[in-house]
Amino acid sequence: MNLTLLGAGAWGTALAISASARHPTCLWARDAAQVGRMRAERRNERYLPGVDLPAALRLEADFDAALAHARGGIAIVATPMSALAEMLRRLPADAPGVLWLCKGFQEGTGALGHEIARSERPELRAGVLSGPSFAIEVARGQPTALVAASADAALREQAVEALHGEALRIYTSDDPVGVEVGGAVKNVLAIATGIADGMQLGLNARAALITRGLAEMARLGAALGARAETFMGLSGLGDLVLTATGDLSRNRRVGLRLADGIALAQILAELGHVAEGVYSAATVQRRARSLGVEMPITDAVVAVLQGAETPRQAVERLMGREARPEH
Numbered sequence: 001m002n003l004t005l006l007g008a009g010a011w012g013t014a015l016a017i018s019a020s021a022r023h024p025t026c027l028w029a030r031d032a033a034q035v036g037r038m039r040a041e042r043r044n045e046r047y048l049p050g051v052d053l054p055a056a057l058r059l060e061a062d063f064d065a066a067l068a069h070a071r072g073g074i075a076i077v078a079t080p081m082s083a084l085a086e087m088l089r090r091l092p093a094d095a096p097g098v099l100w101l102c103k104g105f106q107e108g109t110g111a112l113g114h115e116i117a118r119s120e121r122p123e124l125r126a127g128v129l130s131g132p133s134f135a136i137e138v139a140r141g142q143p144t145a146l147v148a149a150s151a152d153a154a155l156r157e158q159a160v161e162a163l164h165g166e167a168l169r170i171y172t173s174d175d176p177v178g179v180e181v182g183g184a185v186k187n188v189l190a191i192a193t194g195i196a197d198g199m200q201l202g203l204n205a206r207a208a209l210i211t212r213g214l215a216e217m218a219r220l221g222a223a224l225g226a227r228a229e230t231f232m233g234l235s236g237l238g239d240l241v242l243t244a245t246g247d248l249s250r251n252r253r254v255g256l257r258l259a260d261g262i263a264l265a266q267i268l269a270e271l272g273h274v275a276e277g278v279y280s281a282a283t284v285q286r287r288a289r290s291l292g293v294e295m296p297i298t299d300a301v302v303a304v305l306q307g308a309e310t311p312r313q314a315v316e317r318l319m320g321r322e323a324r325p326e327h
Helices: 010-020 032-041 063-069 081-090 113-120 135-139 153-163 176-198 203-223 228-232 234-245 250-259 264-271 276-290 296-305 311-319
Strands: 003-006 025-028 048-052 058-060 074-077 097-100 126-130 144-149 168-173
Touching: 003 010, 003 063, 010 025, 010 048, 010 135, 010 153, 025 063, 032 058, 048 135, 058 063, 074 081, 074 153, 081 097, 081 113, 097 153, 113 126, 113 176, 126 153, 126 176, 126 234, 144 153, 144 176, 144 234, 153 168, 168 176, 176 203, 176 228, 176 234, 176 250, 176 276, 176 296, 176 311, 203 228, 203 234, 203 276, 203 296, 228 234, 234 250, 250 264, 250 276, 276 296, 296 311
Parallel strands: 003 025, 003 074, 025 058, 074 097, 097 126, 144 168
Antiparallel strands: 126 144
8 A cells, every 4th residue: 555644844754664564665855955954864854754765755846746645545644734735736627536534623724634624625545543643652663552533444445455554553434523623622731730740739739630631632632523432442542641741752841841930932933842731721712612611721831832821720629729620
């Protein structure tokens, strides 16, 4: 089976490295100069430094040529969420099945990936690939499990055939809504956990935040039509635990630095990469409020990001809420 990864950031490159051990794989980048450097160095030093690119991995700057490579196989969009609509519009009428890796909401509309696809290209065989995964560990061949979610059963099975191997396990789901909500909301909750850890509130506080954050995630998912059990899986609890506690998490690092009293603009400048939770938090809040869903941890994160509250004030407000039944 032929695969094409559309986007040569860290995650797209890592998955291309993994896939190329099993199938003919092409990695596309819109920047021809970047492709030239990767061909010469056999590395993607900009996004995944220190990792060799397999000789079998095809590198391409020509979009049509890269997509032609995937004919009969799968195209995987590995761009940020902000570019998903454009990528879907560029696909031809006879495009192969397509999965996207991006997590979060479209800026402005607040749409999730499946909603963007429904609006832009409803005829496509499409779905999402998500789960607890740091790109560098996938590139190194360290054990990872992901979930391929789509209403199209054949596409789900293609994803397994294309990517499932010794170091990468692919589970399947027919609940793309739940998988996408988990992938988007966990970034916001990771900022909250980073703030708590940065304030040295303790392991009890961390466990409480993750658990109650999971409840918030599931409430929003249910309101959007997701199934409750999805949030106990890889794209829900799994991705939340990884992003909230893993030292490689950019969203967690944002929270740690906010707890130190560093201005958000400085944090983002130092980070150098996108921390999706910063941009998703207000959208999560808007969508939750429009559906009548209560998300107090998300509200606290938004208040801190917008400078309306200090981390200390946000924690005090959360702890001052009235007691209530857990479920």
